[in-house]
Amino acid sequence: MKRTLYLVGLVFLAACSTKIVSPTQADVDAMKDTDPSITLADLEAGKATYKNYCNMCHGYYAPSNYSAEDLQKIIPNMVGKVNKKSGSMVVNDQMQQQLMQYVLAVRD
Numbered sequence: 031m032k033r034t035l036y037l038v039g040l041v042f043l044a045a046c047s048t049k050i051v052s053p054t055q056a057d058v059d060a061m062k063d064t065d066p067s068i069t070l071a072d073l074e075a076g077k078a079t080y081k082n083y084c085n086m087c088h089g090y091y092a093p094s095n096y097s098a099e100d101l102q103k104i105i106p107n108m109v110g111k112v113n114k115k116s117g118s119m120v121v122n123d124q125m126q127q128q129l130m131q132y133v134l135a136v137r138d
């Protein structure tokens with residue numbers, strides 16, 4: 031029993047070691063200059079898309095390693111890869127936009 035708990039703990043730790051930054055209200059406020067209609071729910075949705083689809087082929091890349099300009103090119107390209115690999119449009123335009131807002135918000 032103890033051993034099982036230990037193993038469960040290890041698996042849990044490993045899963046958490048890939049850090050996906052959670053958006054905060056401060057991120058929303060910082061993004062309001064570029065998009066006044068943005069909400070925390072948009073950034074949460076973007077985070078969910080990132081989490082669900084952006085480690086299908088590689089680990090999670092930290093948005094902070096890329097400039098906003100790079101991300102504006104990379105994200106549409108990668109969303110295209112996600113949809114192609116999935117065989118359907120699992121990430122639609124709105125989700126792509128929220129994903130873009132999320133990576134731009136958490137990279138600062």
Ligand code: HEC
Nearest residue numbers: 080083084085086087088091096104105108109111112115
């Ligand atoms: C179908 C496979 C696939 C999926 C799904 C995928 N990627 Fe990638 N990604 C790649 C490959 C292959 C590369 C390296 C070559 C390249 O840049 O095309 C890459 C590279 C990257 C890079 C580094 C680019 C650079 O220029 O350094 C980033 C950042 C990235 N992916 C983010 C994402 C995000 C965000 C998502 C989710 C929307 C995603 N990827 C989904 C295949 C994928």
